[in-house]
Amino acid sequence: MARTNKHSDVLERKILEPDPGLVKSLGAHHSLPTAIADLVDNSVDAKATRVLIVFEIENQSATGLTIVDNGRGMNAKQADDAMRLGRQRKYEDDAQGHFGIGLKAAAFSHADTLTVYTRPGSGSFHGRRLRRKDVQRDYSCEILHPDAVERDIALWFEQLSTRSGTVIQLADTRFPSFTGTKLDAWLNEMRADLRMHLGLVYHRLITRDQLRVEIVTFDHDLGESGVPEDVPSIDPFDFAASAVNGYPKTLIAKLDNTEIELACHIVPPKASGPEYRLYGKDGAQHQGFYIYRNDRLLQVGGWNHVTTADKSLALARVAIDDFASIQPYVQMTPEKNAIRFRPELQSALMTARSRSVSFDAYLARSAEVLVESRKRKHARKPVVEPGRGIHHEVRRAIHAEAPVRKNVDPVEIRWRPMASGRFMELDRHGRTVNLNRRYRDLFTSGTNGISDAPLLKSLVYLLTEDHFAGERWGPRDKDLIELWNTVLDTAIQTELDYRQGRSQ
Numbered sequence: 001m002a003r004t005n006k007h008s009d010v011l012e013r014k015i016l017e018p019d020p021g022l023v024k025s026l027g028a029h030h031s032l033p034t035a036i037a038d039l040v041d042n043s044v045d046a047k048a049t050r051v052l053i054v055f056e057i058e059n060q061s062a063t064g065l066t067i068v069d070n071g072r073g074m075n076a077k078q079a080d081d082a083m084r085l086g087r088q089r090k091y092e093d094d095a096q097g098h099f100g101i102g103l104k105a106a107a108f109s110h111a112d113t114l115t116v117y118t119r120p121g122s123g124s125f126h127g128r129r130l131r132r133k134d135v136q137r138d139y140s141c142e143i144l145h146p147d148a149v150e151r152d153i154a155l156w157f158e159q160l161s162t163r164s165g166t167v168i169q170l171a172d173t174r175f176p177s178f179t180g181t182k183l184d185a186w187l188n189e190m191r192a193d194l195r196m197h198l199g200l201v202y203h204r205l206i207t208r209d210q211l212r213v214e215i216v217t218f219d220h221d222l223g224e225s226g227v228p229e230d231v232p233s234i235d236p237f238d239f240a241a242s243a244v245n246g247y248p249k250t251l252i253a254k255l256d257n258t259e260i261e262l263a264c265h266i267v268p269p270k271a272s273g274p275e276y277r278l279y280g281k282d283g284a285q286h287q288g289f290y291i292y293r294n295d296r297l298l299q300v301g302g303w304n305h306v307t308t309a310d311k312s313l314a315l316a317r318v319a320i321d322d323f324a325s326i327q328p329y330v331q332m333t334p335e336k337n338a339i340r341f342r343p344e345l346q347s348a349l350m351t352a353r354s355r356s357v358s359f360d361a362y363l364a365r366s367a368e369v370l371v372e373s374r375k376r377k378h379a380r381k382p383v384v385e386p387g388r389g390i391h392h393e394v395r396r397a398i399h400a401e402a403p404v405r406k407n408v409d410p411v412e413i414r415w416r417p418m419a420s421g422r423f424m425e426l427d428r429h430g431r432t433v434n435l436n437r438r439y440r441d442l443f444t445s446g447t448n449g450i451s452d453a454p455l456l457k458s459l460v461y462l463l464t465e466d467h468f469a470g471e472r473w474g475p476r477d478k479d480l481i482e483l484w485n486t487v488l489d490t491a492i493q494t495e496l497d498y499r500q501g502r503s504q
Contacts (some may be wrong), residue, residue: 001058001211002216002425005170008154009363011258016243016312020332028109028273029157029333029335029337029338030105030106030109030110030335030337032110032135032193032194033109033193033196033198034189034197034335034336034337035066035105035106035107035109035192035196036053036065036106036109036194036198037102037105037197037198037201037336038102038103038105038106038335038336039067039102039103039107039168039337040053040067040202040213041064041102041296042069042082042102042103042166042168043067043069043166043454044167044202044205044211045071046069046071046072046073046074046165047071047072047169048069048070048071048165048211049068049070049210049211049212050069050070050160050162050211050212050213051068051211051213051214051486052066052067052068052069052156052159052160052213052214052216052228053065053066053067053094053194053214053215054066054067054068054156054211054216054217054218054225055187055190055191055215055217055218056215056217056218056220057183057217057218057219057220058219058220058221059221060179060180060183060221061175061177061178061179061183062173062175062176062178062183062186062187063171063173063175063220064109064111064169064170064171064173064182065110065169065170065173066156066166066167066168066169066170067167067169068156068157068159068160068165068167069160069165069166069167070160070161070162070164070165070167071165072120072121072164072165073118073119073120073121073123073164073165073166074118074120074126074166074338075120075123075126075279076124076126077125078120078140079116079118079126079127079128081126082103082116082128083102083116083130083141084127085104085135085139089444090134100283101334102336103116104130105171105334107130107168107333108132108135110170110175111170111171111172111173111174111364112131112132112133112171112173112174113129113130113132113170113171113172114130114131114135114169114170115127115128115129115144115168115169115171116128116129116166116167116168116169117144117149117152117153117156117166117167117169118165118166118167119149119157119163119164119165121163122163122164123164124146125146125147125149125153125503126146126149127143127144127145127146127148127149127152128140128141128142128143128144129141129142131145132172142446149320152167153167157483159225159306170359171408178319179483181450183331184449184450185388185392185450185451187217188391188392188449188450188451191215191229192327192391192392192393192396193279194231194330195214195215195229195231195232195393196234196274196278196279196280196393197279198213198231199232199233199234199295200230200234200236200278200298200300201296201297202231202233202297203233203236204233204235204292204295204296204297204431205295205296206233207233207235208232212230213230213231214228214230214231214390214451215227215228215229216228216229216373221337225268226447227447228443229262233276234274234278235275236275236276236278236286236290236297236300236317237263237265237275237317237319238275239267239271239275239276239288240268241265241268242265242268243267243268243269243315243369244266244365244369246263247264247266248263248264248266248319249263249264249354249357249362250262250263250264250354250356251264251352251354251357251358251359251362252352252353253348253349253351253352254348255329255344255345255348255358256333257335258325259325260320260322260326260348260349260352261320261324261325262318262319262320262349262352262359263318263319263320263321264316264318264357264359264362265316265317265318265319266315266316266365266366266369267283267314267316267317267371268315269314269315269369269372269373269374270373271402272400272490274397275397276401277397278300278301280393280396280397280400281400282400283316284311284313284314285301286300286301286317287301287302287303287305287309287313287314287315287316287317288301288302288309288313288316288317289301289302289303289304289318289319289320290317290318290320291319291323291339292319292320292321292322292323292327293323298323298332298336298339299338299339302315304339304340304341304346305346306341306346306349306350307350307363310373310476312364312367312370313366313367314369314370315366315369315370316362316363316366316367316393319457326341326345326389327346329341329342329345330345331479361460380402380403381402381480381495382402382403382404382405382406383398383403383404383405383465384404384405384410384411384465384466384468384469385400385404385405385410385411386398386411386461386465387409387410387411387412387413387431387454388410388412388413388414388450389412389413389414389450389451389457390413390451390454390457390461391414391451391454391457391458391460392451393454394454394457394458394461398461405432405469408468409431410431410467411431411432411433411461411464411465411468412431412432412433413432413457413460413461414432414433414434414435415434415435415436415437415438415440416434416435416437417437417438418435418437418438419436420436420438421489422436422485422486422489422490423435423436423439423484423485423488423489424436424460424485424488426464426467426481428467428468428472428473433460433461433464435457435460439492440452440453442492442495442496443455443456460461463484464484467481
């Protein structure tokens with residue numbers, strides 16, 4: 001039988017555009033911190049050195065999110081390309097983007113309208129807007145008038161003292177409809193989560209002063225911003241001393257003609273800071289691989305089926321710096337929140353070794369160090385649950401550091417009117433520490449909120465929490481509270497005298 005031409009059955013070729021309904025699933029796996037990190041990646045790729053993240057407040061509700069950078073900006077074609085879905089292009093070697101959907105997925109994960117304002121150098125202003133309803137219908141994009149872009153971008157560029165860069169604005173957001181104290185609490189929690197996530201993801205760039213990220217709120221009703229908060233560097237390997245002499249050790253995994261370096265660390269057993277806990281959780285939950293691409297942290301712990309997560313491996317953390325060496329053998333989700341290893345990579349990592357230590361021996365030594373440390377460890381006394389008024393991040397630290405008493409209600413800390421000469425009052429039945437509102441601005445500089453003055457409130461909590469553990473206060477308890485009041489109020493008055501130059 002004669003072979004037929006394999007193309008003889010083709011009648012014609014037709015270009016089938018992607019279904020606009022695809023946008024419904026964009027960013028489905030993004031949390032707000034991971035979505036914002038994806039947007040900041042674009043700023044890093046644009047060589048920005050400063051990024052400002054703005055929570056916008058209007059009518060006493062959180063209504064929008066804006067991200068401003070001082071990068072190189074985009075021309076008209078680049079702005080069009082940025083709004084296309086899944087655009088394939090050649091990425092620079094040090095770029096964070098790879099899929100062409102990061103901007104859209106991050107934006108539509110938490111908002112229905114995405115607007116991009118940009119200016120390259122001293123060039124023209126360009127603006128583009130995507131609305132979810134338009135994208136789901138025909139994927140149409142609005143082109144904004146340059147005069148309107150220049151007007152709207154001016155405020156944000158002024159914040160960074162820049163003439164070039166990009167502003168990404170998310171509107172019609174799906175934020176909780178909180179107001180008042182609930183809004184303050186939500187904003188505090190979101191800012192704390194962001195500082196931890198961005199500080200961890202970009203810790204190397206922040207440490208080297210290549211990137212500065214700030215978080216601020218802008219109240220449109222008042223026409224003013226709050227006090228910007230810098231995102232700190234949170235290095236998951238930044239410990240003052242090594243747990244074991246000779247560590248970290250570099251092990252080599254060989255796969256095809258590639259050598260993959262593993263920097264194997266054993267965390268000091270006494271580590272308790274944010275570099276160990278990460279996201280306020282027990283550091284044991286973050287054992288495993290830390291994978292970097294161009295100094296951006298892509299994976300925060302997890303063994304990727306190379307071994308099994310176990311409490312005995314709580315101190316084991318392994319850095320893989322050269323993403324290019326493993327890239328052919330991994331699959332990464334578009335949200336950059338999960339990396340899957342192919343079986344051949346898993347096998348290669350299992351057999352990684354140095355001249356004297358295998359990967360299995362490293363894991364065994366890590367487990368031994370933990371067992372040895374527990375033999376010397378004393379259990380901490382339980383504390384009373386910290387409640388409202390104590391900053392969310394402080395509460396996380398308390399939970400991570402000490403067990404919390406069961407069957408005992410939390411302790412709140414509040415500001416309330418009080419006569420002069422009194423620094424605080426303890427309400428045992430109401431389970432509240434009341435601080436004298438007269439002194440509030442002294443500790444907050446006028447920036448007040450439900451969780452303000454975190455240092456002062458943390459110290460007051462540590463000083464007083466034990467008094468809320470029992471069922472009654474005896475004469476000694478009451479006398480001690482009076483002693484605190486006398487000493488602390490005197491200290492406040494002395495502090496005020498110092499500030500007014502009246503004390504020597």
